[in-house]
Each structure stands twice: as C-alpha cells, then as structure tokens.
Ligand code: KIV
C-alpha cells in the first residue's frame with residue numbers, strides 16, 4: 001500500500017472514490033486506524049474535549065498539538081497525517097501562522113495543517129502554502145468560533161450564510177488549499193460546494209454528497225454514551241466493552257482470582273534458597 005499524499009487524495013475525488021478520514025491523538029490509535037484503511041488521520045484540536053476534558057477546543061496550545069502530532073505520526077505508515085492549527089496560533093498574524101504551521105510539520109511530523117476560516121484567511125493560507133506546507137481548510141460549523149456562532153449551531157441555513165460559505169470555499173481553493181473540511185451544514189449546500197470545487201471536500205455533519213467523511217474516533221467508537229449529536233453514528237460500543245472488561249478485572253482482583261499461576265513468575269533455584277515457600 002502506497003503512502004497517501006495530497007495528490008492521491010485529489011485523484012480519489014476525480015475518480016469518485018470516497019476519502020476516509022478520522023481523528024487520532026496517540027500512536028496506538030493511529031496504528032490501528034492506519035492499518036484499518038484510513039486515508040487521512042487528523043490530529044484534531046477536538047483533543048481539547050475528548051482528551052483534556054475541556055468543553056471547547058479553545059484552550060488547546062501549540063505545544064500540545066505538536067506533542068500529539070508526533071505520537072500519531074510515529075504510529076502511522078500509510079495514511080496522510082494532518083494536524084490542526086489551534087486557536088490563536090494563526091489568527092494574530094500571517095508570520096505567526098507560518099511559524100506555527102512549520103512546527104506541526106518539523107516537530108509534529110505532520111504532512112499538512114488544517115485551519116478554520118474562509119476568505120478572511122486566504123492570505124494566511126497562501127503564505128503557509130508558499131512555505132511548501134499543504135493546507136486543509138475548514139468551513140461551516142467551526143468550533144474555534146463557538147462564541148461568535150453563539151454555540152455549536154448548524155451553519156449556512158439562510159441564503160446569505162449559504163452564499164458566503166460558497167464564496168469562502170472558492171477563496172480557500174484559490175488560495176491554494178488542497179482540501180476542505182465542511183462541518184455542520186445542510187447536505188444540499190455541501191453538495192453544491194463539493195461540485196463547485198476541484199479540491200476534495202470532506203464532510204462531518206454535511207451529508208453524503210461530499211468527497212469524503214471525517215469523524216472523531218472516540219465518537220464513532222462509542223466512547224461517550226452522553227454525546228450523541230445527529231451527525232455521529234456509533235460503529236462500536238467501546239464504553240460498554242471497556243466498562244465490562246474493567247469490571248471483570250476488578251472483580252478478579254478482589255476475589256484473588258487474578259493473578260493466577262499462569263500470569264505469575266516462578267522463582268529460580270537460587271531464588272528459592274533466598275525466599276523459601
Ligand atoms: O478537531 C477535529 O476533530 C476536527 C474534525 C472534527 C474535522 O476538526
């Protein structure tokens with residue numbers, strides 16, 4: 001299996017083959033998801049929520065993104081690895097954006113970076129691309145703008161917003177973005193944008209007409225029974241599996257059933273002299 005590149009991803013759009021993307025935050029999950037056939041692994045700033053326990057992505061720092069990116073990159077053989085630029089790492093100035101994007105590549109081992117925003121970030125995208133760092137855009141429900149949006153609300157439902165989103169998508173493509181994540185928008189609008197762009201559009205809560213799909217790995221694996229937004233489908237019940245396994249382990253420890261002889265080391269002759277039975 002050849003390494004996935006930004007060029008092979010564009011080819012997948014051209015031949016109408018869906019792109020499979022999923023988040024990963026550590027080497028073990030990256031290894032499993034890579035071996036399972038992921039095309040793209042995203043170190044999402046969603047780690048602020050699912051790893052760190054915050055209620056938004058806003059507290060995530062560059063150092064944390066670099067740390068998790070490096071772990072994911074080490075666990076990945078085939079998939080393309082893309083890392084999120086966290087809140088305030090690219091909004092202040094184009095210079096800071098390029099510097100921080102560079103850190104995700106050189107220290108984090110990622111193959112590209114992702115940032116949230118439309119036409120207003122075209123110059124930033126252009127500058128990062130000029131530094132030979134591929135950029136994935138992210139439009140629609142952009143979690144770093146939670147306060148501006150007034151919550152995690154579906155975007156592009158009214159005519160003006162929809163028109164603006166189409167414009168933003170075209171601006172990102174023109175600025176040199178190699179792909180676009182479209183989050184939390186009506187499926188009809190996602191279809192229009194997907195058809196208008198020649199770069200791959202990867203949807204989350206954006207319906208079936210996108211060129212690919214992305215989900216947070218903990219969501220599709222069913223790690224949190226209390227988080228069930230409309231766009232998430234659970235393909236496993238890891239919350240149940242982990243709970244069951246842990247309960248059996250704790251029971252066996254309390255009953256003295258674990259560890260048994262099979263899971264214990266036997267003393268050697270020499271040791272037996274020192275520590276008789
Ligand atoms: O941070 C994240 O996990 C993301 C995806 C949901 C697209 O940005």
Ligand code: NA
Nearest residue numbers: 044045046084
């Ligand atoms: Na993100």
